[in-house]
Amino acid sequence: xxxxxxxxxxxxxxxxxxxxxxxxxxxxxxxxxxxxxxxxxxxxxxxxxxxxxxxxxxxxxx
Numbered sequence: 001x002x003x004x005x006x007x008x009x010x011x012x013x014x015x016x017x018x019x020x021x022x023x024x025x026x027x028x029x030x031x032x033x034x035x036x037x038x039x040x041x042x043x044x045x046x047x048x049x050x051x052x053x054x055x056x057x058x059x060x061x062x
Contacts, residue, residue, distance in 0.1 A: 001053050001062065008052060009045030016041040 016022055016037050025034035033041070056062045 004052055004056075005046060005049030008049035009042055012041045012045030012048060013038070 013031075013033070017032055019037065022033050022037045025036045027034055028038055031038065053062065
């Protein structure tokens with residue numbers, strides 16, 4: 001279950017680079033994102049991962 005959430009967080013960070021202005025606010029070293037965009041991507045990734053885990057649990061795959 002942790003792997004699913006981790007992968008969904010990585011996908012969310014990759015999708016965050018496609019938003020209109022990811023550079024507003026303090027910058028993160030090594031990433032083309034700002035701190036608020038990174039926190040938002042992580043929050044969205046966790047929500048997405050939890051939804052996937054709950055969905056797979058309800059259909060009996062996990």
